[in-house]
Amino acid sequence: MGTGVALFKAVALFAIPFIFPAGGWEGKGASGEASSLFMTPRQGMLLVGEELHYKVSYVFFNLGKIVVSVVDRREQHGRVIYKTRAIIDSAPGLPFVDLHIRFISEFDEDLYSYSWIAEDSTEEKIEVRRLVFEYDSSRVFVEKGRKLPDGSYQFDQKDTVGITEKCQDGLSLFYFARAHVRKKTTMNAPTFIEKEQVNTFFDFTGVREEEEIDSVDYPIEVVEVEGRADFVGVFGLTGGFEGRFTNDEARVPIVAWMKVILGSIKVTLDRWNRPGWIPPTYVEQD
Helix, strand or coil: CCHHHHHHHHHHHHCCCCCCCCCCCEEECCCCCECCCCCCCCCCCCCCCCEEEEEEEECCEEEEEEEEEEEEEEEECCEEEEEEEEEEEECCCCCCCCCEEEEEEEEECCCCEEEEEEEEECCCCEEEEEEEEEHHHCEEEEEEEEECCCCCEEEEEEEEEECCCCCECCCHHHHHHHHHCCCCEEEEEEEEECCEEEEEEEEEEEEEEEECCCCCCCCEEEEEEEEEECCCCHHHEEEEEEEEEECCCCCCEEEEEEEECCEEEEEEEEEEECCCCCCCECCCCC
């Protein structure tokens, strides 16, 4: 497997914590005391129809793109459930790389993950992995199989794994980070990856900065977040990440960096579809 495949798959299988986005969160403010974090995210962030396009690069190489969207909002068993999707494609013409991966995550207003699906497409088949969270019995159903021509799933491997608290999946972490990025606090988000419960740590610094990207012709006002995962990512991803989000109610991730053995992968907002929204302008303060 070439370096391009390794780096791009590292993004595809782990990058969405950032992009980077709930459950059983532990947060500490400047005083060190645990803060109350179990709150419904503002409606202004979770907007059905929002579509964010990101380009993925390594040094001067274009590795591909990620498109993250909120596709549905519904009521289920007395809870409001959001359905979100991430589509990851390698850049056309990238040597030895032809990756097409889709994540689907469903979570409630408190950002607890209910289900997560990954579809990994090749020329021969579409491999599928699915997680279904059953919090009443403190377990996760883990299934692996393939997608059939009629769009249904056939699972050949099934397992059950115990968990100690409500968890994030790889895509819900994206929205978790957005929900809390304007606070000045640290948080631990229990996260379920593959077949185990692990942790993703966030340091929401509250630092206000300016950021410039090609798709916006003025400096954008952003706030910073740093973090790490307490597990080793695939293909050399070390778990460290850093991101900058717009300092407004939408809290859109503008740019992120993720550490790998050979350096750093960069994910940058390229274009978006979010009615009525424009990135906030950075203004110097006295």
